[in-house]
């Protein structure tokens with residue numbers, strides 16, 4: 001079953017790192033087995049895309065980036081008999097698209113799906129070893145996740161969750177990466193317990209969601225740490241109990257003063273730089289857990305003080321995304337019931353033509369919360 005789908009569509013294509021995103025017409029993709037076609041209503045602008053746009057992380061080109069989308073299913077591929085996905089449903093699409101077949105997926109560890117890394121993150125393809133995207137002349141175009149910066153995108157059906165009508169079709173785009181990654185950090189990485197204390201280093205799109213989700217999981221104190229006062233004010237409005245500007249204050253001293261000389265149980269790190277690792281480790285109590293989810297711009301290393309980690313029995317627990325099939329529906333439920341105020345995190349909307357401009361602002365640190373490309377603009 002399919003509705004009227006045009007043969008070509010507009011997409012923001014990265015052909016050359018020096019030129020940045022170029023918006024133009026490419027072929028509209030169609031789903032294969034176990035996939036759906038989504039008419040994109042919006043796609044979030046995530047810091048991870050910046051690493052590819054800037055050339056710090058290698059990815060095949062031409063490519064369509066954009067990996068957190070909301071939209072409507074307009075075509076269901078074959079092999080979807082085991083699920084209830086249907087044309088007309090509104091969905092959120094997750095950046096981490098598990099194959100559903102490998103050993104990690106069998107264990108429920110979607111976050112460790114090896115084919116996702118090998119085929120999609122390295123080669124820009126889906127699980128049959130090909131991409132769904134092509135230029136008008138048939139030249140293949142790589143897909144970073146689903147390639148969401150386009151009017152239509154193909155998503156494996158493992159990686160969409162149906163959203164209720166009450167979810168905003170534009171702002172809801174951030175559920176599939178910013179909110180889901182934050183949920184993974186809190187629920188899977190930290191396994192946060194009611195009454196624990198938390199620090200969130202870097203309160204951008206992902207960090208803002210960590211603040212809200214930590215609160216939903218019962219954190220009694222959430223300290224936001226960033227370098228920009230406007231972002232810290234926003235963090236407070238989202239539920240942070242205290243804020244620390246690490247440009248002006250020593251993080252260890254400030255956090256220990258705010259926690260009665262103890263430090264926090266859990267310090268989340270959401271930028272992927274040596275300084276933010278230091279801040280997170282400096283905030284930690286004895287026996288605390290540091291959960292880094294920021295991705296470095298290519299190969300980066302951080303210094304960890306050996307004796308402090310050992311003598312104080314601290315843990316560093318990396319966390320990538322979440323367990324899409326279990327966790328994305330839960331993120332959608334939390335958003336629908338109001339424990340994730342995703343609407344308050346989206347502060348900017350751009351048209352598809354302005355996507356490159358949006359990423360420039362993100363790179364310059366000028367987007368508070370999250371910016372999204374609204375396909376209706």
Ligand SMILES: NC(=O)c1ccc[n+]([C@@H]2O[C@H](COP(=O)([O-])OP(=O)(O)OC[C@H]3O[C@@H](n4cnc5c(N)ncnc54)[C@H](O)[C@@H]3O)[C@@H](O)[C@H]2O)c1
Pocket residue numbers: 045046047048049177178181201202203204205206207225226227228231246270271272275276279293294295296319320321322362365369
């Ligand atoms: N693990 C995952 O699955 C996953 C998923 C999504 C994003 N990421 C990564 O998470 C990170 C955050 O992404 P985002 O989209 O939220 O980024 P963002 O650009 O929206 O936010 C970055 C924040 O860092 C702050 N900042 C800059 N320098 C700082 C410093 N020295 N100390 C403290 N704060 C500082 C900025 O003011 C901003 O608020 C990126 O590294 C991204 O690649 C990881």
Ligand SMILES: [Zn+2]
Pocket residue numbers: 046047048049067068095177178
């Ligand atoms: Zn992302």
Ligand SMILES: [Zn+2]
Pocket residue numbers: 098099100101102103104105112113114115116
């Ligand atoms: Zn898998």
